[in-house]
Amino acid sequence: MLRAINERTVLERIRRSGPVSRAQIARETGLSKPTVSQALSTLERTRLVREAGRTSGGKGPTALLYELNPAAGWVVGIDVGREYVRAAVADLTGKIVAQRRQAARARSARTLITTIGSVARAAVESAGIGWRRVTVAAVGSPGVFGSAGHPLLAHNLPGWTREGVLDEIRRELATSVVFENDVNLAALGERWRGLGRDVDDFVYFHVGTGVGLGIVMRGELYKGANGAAGEVAYLPLATADPHDKANRRRGALETAIGADGVLSAAKRAGLRGATTAAEVFEAARNGDQKARHAVALVAEGIALGIAAIVPVLDPALVILGGGIGRNADLLRESLERELRALSPFRPRIEVSSLGEEAELMGAVSLALEAAQDRLFSRVDAGRGVAV
Structure with missing residues (x-):
């Protein structure tokens, strides 16, 4: 358990500020250098991080730098509005590699869900990656996403509050999906890049x-x-x-x-x-x-x-x-x-x-957070832990 916590701490430090050296990670996390080295070894073996060159300048020997492996996984952020459905694809560093937008003239939840799937897949295809490589998709829309199992108070989207809508979206996207209110996503977008x-x-x-x-x-x-x-x-x-x-x-x-x-x-x-x-x-x-x-x-x-x-x-x-x-x-x-x-x-x-991009950037940010948890199953497997 402690080893897993240390690995998450190191990965989060690299995700937020990489590229960084072992010494920097140890200094900024409070972990010992041997502990950091052990964590990096596992993260490299599972291809979540990679070497990113060496430090330059200064006295003494140079140090190896580490960064997230951008291609270790991909995420899709999806913003569902009354007029448009938008999707953005990002690598694990948060770099946006493709976006797509389509009018949402849906008169039913089923039609809107089909549009969500087509826009998301078009964005992934334009990024030049296969859908199976998508780790997490985050979907934002009007409504309250609580314990009911379906959105509440989404008056502007037809049929959006009926039972089973979220499960239908999961089946349409065929990957791990997280949901959030669109205004909450806008706040996350501002927190991330605004x-x-x-x-x-x-x-x-x-x-x-x-x-x-x-x-x-x-x-x-x-x-x-x-x-x-x-x-x-x-x-x-x-x-x-x-x-x-x-x-x-x-x-x-x-x-x-x-x-x-x-x-x-x-x-x-x-x-x-x-x-x-x-x-x-x-x-x-x-x-x-x-x-x-x-x-x-x-x-x-x-x-x-x-x-x-x-x-x-x-x-x-x-x-x-x-x-x-x-x-x-x-x-x-x-x-x-x-x-x-x-x-x-x-x-x-x-x-x-961020203007109109706030919700979409928030969806990508949420997907990245969820992807980190999903990808740690790979780390557990790399340590021989049953997942």
Whole structure:
């Protein structure tokens, strides 16, 4: 058991920061040099790590460097949305080697699952690898992934909440599959390659067609007891009746600041002719005063949501994402003014640096974490341990 723990520690150190030498690994993990050497021997024998040249410069003899073997396994991250299914293929170092995207005009869960399979396989084929070499696929979509065995509260995807959906996806992909809420994946993406890389406590606030929150606490994704942490669409607001049946289904906050909320704000502001939230923001950007007033109303609603979240979670950073949240140039002034009036707590507020890629990068990140566990069965076999 201790040997396995040491091997995982060494592999994780190499995965996060390689190439590194034996001495560096020992110094940074606290393991003895003989223990590191023993772990590296097993990891090399099972082809999870490889030599990566030698150190250069300085006095004394050079030292061997070690890195992950990129081709020891491959992962696929899949983002399932209302309009598109996207897939990205990465090697074990996290290098993206292929991406594919396809419109998701599905009227049933079965059709959408078929699309997931075709997009994922097309991405893997374009990477020049066989599907059998895929170690893990991570699938993200709207919905709560708890203990029910199927997604909950995924209203925008037809048939997505029925029994058996996850098992059907597993059969379609024919590999190890992990599932996660798409906004949670966006938070993981920011943690891996975005604004959250050096921030242990932050939230990713998605504002688009729907509303959701991805929570990272102490450097880890926080999901709550039932996987529903971050379902802030259902926060009650004084500006929307929480007992209204529409609000109980979709949530008062989502009704106020989601895509439909933008159109409602436009109507209240006297703006005519806009049929989508994007058109309202475009008109505001072009100087239409009624559109600007509508955007200010939406910004105030977003501030209400942030003001409710901050005293509970105390994040150092709020990352805004989604088709609406990314319009910071129009939202920021009204949002920050309202937040100053509502709360003494004002975390840093930034717009996602990953944009539409946040969910997909999060899916790849999750798949890489899961792949490490899967690949350790190879290490156990290399030590002669039954798996």
